[in-house]
Each structure stands twice: as structure tokens, then as C-alpha cells.
Amino acid sequence: VEQDDKSTVSPLPETAQQHDARMQWWREARFGMFVHWGLYSGLAGTWDGKPVATRGGMEWIQQRVKSDTDTYAKEAIPKFKPTADFARQWATLAKQAGCRYLVFTTKHHDGFGLFDSKAGDYNAGSVLNRDLVKEIVEACHAEGLKVGFYHSVIDWHHDQYTYNKSKQLPHPLRGQAYANGPRDHAKYQDYLHQQVTELVSNYGPVDVLWWDYSSLDFQGDQAWRSSELMELVRSKQPGIIMNNRLFRTPEAGWSGMGTAGFIPQLDSKYGDFITPEQHIPATGMPGIDWETCMTLNTTWGFSDHDHAWKSDETLIRNLIDIASKGGNYLLNIGPKGDGSVPEESIKSMRTIGKWMNTNGEAIYGTTASPFKNLPFEGRCTCKPGNLYFHVFDWPADGKLLVPMTNTIRKAYLLSAPDKALTVTSTENGQIISLPAKSSDQIATVVVTEIAGE
Numbered sequence: 001v002e003q004d005d006k007s008t009v010s011p012l013p014e015t016a017q018q019h020d021a022r023m024q025w026w027r028e029a030r031f032g033m034f035v036h037w038g039l040y041s042g043l044a045g046t047w048d049g050k051p052v053a054t055r056g057g058m059e060w061i062q063q064r065v066k067s068d069t070d071t072y073a074k075e076a077i078p079k080f081k082p083t084a085d086f087a088r089q090w091a092t093l094a095k096q097a098g099c100r101y102l103v104f105t106t107k108h109h110d111g112f113g114l115f116d117s118k119a120g121d122y123n124a125g126s127v128l129n130r131d132l133v134k135e136i137v138e139a140c141h142a143e144g145l146k147v148g149f150y151h152s153v154i155d156w157h158h159d160q161y162t163y164n165k166s167k168q169l170p171h172p173l174r175g176q177a178y179a180n181g182p183r184d185h186a187k188y189q190d191y192l193h194q195q196v197t198e199l200v201s202n203y204g205p206v207d208v209l210w211w212d213y214s215s216l217d218f219q220g221d222q223a224w225r226s227s228e229l230m231e232l233v234r235s236k237q238p239g240i241i242m243n244n245r246l247f248r249t250p251e252a253g254w255s256g257m258g259t260a261g262f263i264p265q266l267d268s269k270y271g272d273f274i275t276p277e278q279h280i281p282a283t284g285m286p287g288i289d290w291e292t293c294m295t296l297n298t299t300w301g302f303s304d305h306d307h308a309w310k311s312d313e314t315l316i317r318n319l320i321d322i323a324s325k326g327g328n329y330l331l332n333i334g335p336k337g338d339g340s341v342p343e344e345s346i347k348s349m350r351t352i353g354k355w356m357n358t359n360g361e362a363i364y365g366t367t368a369s370p371f372k373n374l375p376f377e378g379r380c381t382c383k384p385g386n387l388y389f390h391v392f393d394w395p396a397d398g399k400l401l402v403p404m405t406n407t408i409r410k411a412y413l414l415s416a417p418d419k420a421l422t423v424t425s426t427e428n429g430q431i432i433s434l435p436a437k438s439s440d441q442i443a444t445v446v447v448t449e450i451a452g453e
């Protein structure tokens, strides 16, 4: 059949097998790096010489200070000065951290694109004569990382962007001249679709599209022509994985983007995965792919004033907790205006990477724990034939009780794979005799090889 007229041809629904094949690398990856970087980054959380409260993140600074786009751009553009090799630094850091993919902001809510767009002039191509998206994609590919585009459908800059139904949500901030004039949202939708077409056409394979975001009363086909947008993306990038933030149903409520229960499970029409934000679900969600995105401090975009950095222990245990529930961890860095990564973030990412160098086998390609509870402080992940026990609190008596009856062929620490540990069977399970001291205070992984599985 000739398929030259796309508008009259609906794609066949995907089979579960095709969907699984497309999701495979993502499910195995478990750990990705998120990057929020744009005009707001150089402002660094300061406006008019004063710090802006970090409620919700400094990528929202334009909205927080209620600036129109012209003033914002005038302030921010001179402070947005990417170095020549910023992208390589991100990609190297992601690789060192053990991330398998990197998702970055091609455009955030302020509307400034990091790419070179023919659809308008509020982008790095027009303003800096650089295509930063191209630079980042190339740097990621050089490190063997999969690459994802975070793309905001909200756009405070576009003069036809129309959404002001709810006070909680961004009112378009384009200069006074536009504020009250008649708007034609369809024109904004055309612009959105044109820019997304550029993004999925001009940079080779794109692995993830991370849409952001819809509101209860402004979502889906009405707000973004979402079905058409997703089909457009899939027609250019058949293997791509997308989140579900182009849609938002009433049942979902405010937290719906991050919880199960409203996305039809095997229907990729609404997206392939859900995105709990700044929290880890209490349990896994069998049949639903999910990814917790989280900041290292409290803001996504860089701020000079936010020093509330999470500890390495929290970050590494979060990654383990998420893997033990079958999810992915997308951990954010907010580079400065020159693209450099804050020292604290570099340190944390490298510390995670060091842990992953020893223990990555117990994270990558694993599936959720088969246990509801464990009799010790820690988590479990699995692979066919192996169970990995991530021990957080080292037992004082050196005995680790694992609540299973399977024959354990061999037990050892991932940090010392050649030293077999003694296993004793008891009524409640089996006891693994551990060395007196843990090899890692944050989490030491005990591997058990299970017979016949």
C-alpha cells in the first residue's frame, strides 16, 4: 500500500512485543541524567540584585518576578555564555556517574530554544549563532549515551500562546502590547509542531521525548494537538520513548502525572512512561513504566542561593530504592550560564559513579524485588539467576537473614566476588555470614546465585 498521504493513514496499534522491544534499553538503563539549562541559568536565581525565593525552581524565575519576555531576555541573554566544550563536560560527567542516558531542556517554559529554529528567532541559533542542541547530542553520542529532549509545550514568550484560565498556571508574559490583544492559539500550536518537527528531523536518532506539561483544564488534543504531535514524532523516530505529560485526565488530579491508575497500561497513545516528580512511589507498579525525576538540591535550574544539597547516601539509596521497585532515576543537574556544572553536583555524580563501578551489576538490567519486606535495612534487585541484596545497615552480629528457601549456589559481595560467603539454612530463611565490616557504608551489595533459575 502506498502511504504517501500521512493524514489519511492511521498507524497500526503497536503490539505488546513491539512496545517491549522499544522500551528495552530504557528499562535496562535505570539511571539517567536530567539537565535544566537555558536563559534562566545565567540569572542564577537573582533579579534586580536580589535573591528570588526558590519555590518550585529557578527555571521559573521569569514567572516569579512577572517579567515580560523583552525585559527578561535583555537581562538574561548577556549572562548566558556557553563555553566551547560545555556539552562534552556534561556528557563526560553523565558517563562517569554511570548514567546511560541524558535528557536536557531543548526549550523550557520561558520559550527560549537551545536549537537553531527556522520557526522563530527566540533561540540559540538566532541569538548566539550556535546550535546547542546539536552540540549536546553530539557530545552524548560520543560517550555512547542515549539522548532525550525535554520540551516544554508551555511557552510564556509566544505572542499567540493562550492559556490563562487558571490563576495557578502561567499567564503568557509576552510584552504589554500583547497582553490583552486577541490571540490565536492555533498559531502557537503550528509553531510548536514546527519546532518539534525540526527537533526530531535534524539531530539523528532521538531516544526520548520528555513533554512538559498539561493542566487539568488545558491538556491533550485541545491544548497541543497532542495525538497528532505524538504521531508526528513517531513517524520520524519510530523507536522513540515519550512520557505522558501531553495528556491529563480529570481522574488524574494534580498528582496524576506521577501516579499510576490513569494511563491505559499498554496503550502508548498517551505515552510510554509516567514521571513521579521529586518523590519515589511507595511501591512498584507492575505493567507501568515509571521514572522518578529529582533535583540534587531543590531547584531544577541553577541558583546561587540554593545550598540544600542531598547527601550522597540519600542519592545512592534513592537509586537503589527505585531500582528495587522497577523504576528509573532521572537525576538533575542545573548548569550555570556558561554551561559549567556546580562543584557540588560534580562531586555527587562522581560519587554515585564510583559506587556504580563496583555495584552497577546490581542496578543495570535488574527488575523489581520479589520481596514485600526484608528483615534488614536494605533493598533487593534481581536478574535471572541472581538476587542482589543491597545492605544499608550492616548487621552487628555479621548475620544477614535472607527470607527465601531457594538453594543458594554461591553468595559473595560485589566488592569481593572471589570470596565465597558461608550460607546456613534456618526455619525463617537462610543466613549469610558477612565480614565484620561493610565495604561501603552507604550500601554493600550481597549477591546470591540461585540454582536453576
Ligand code: JFZ
Residues within 6 Å of the ligand: 056, 057, 059, 060, 212, 213, 254, 255, 257, 277, 293, 300
Ligand atoms: C515541571 C516544570 O514546571 C519544572 O520547571 C521542571 O521542569 C519539572 C521537571 O517539570 O514541573 C511540574 C509540572 C507539573 C507539576 C509539578 C511540577 N504538577 O502538575 O504538579
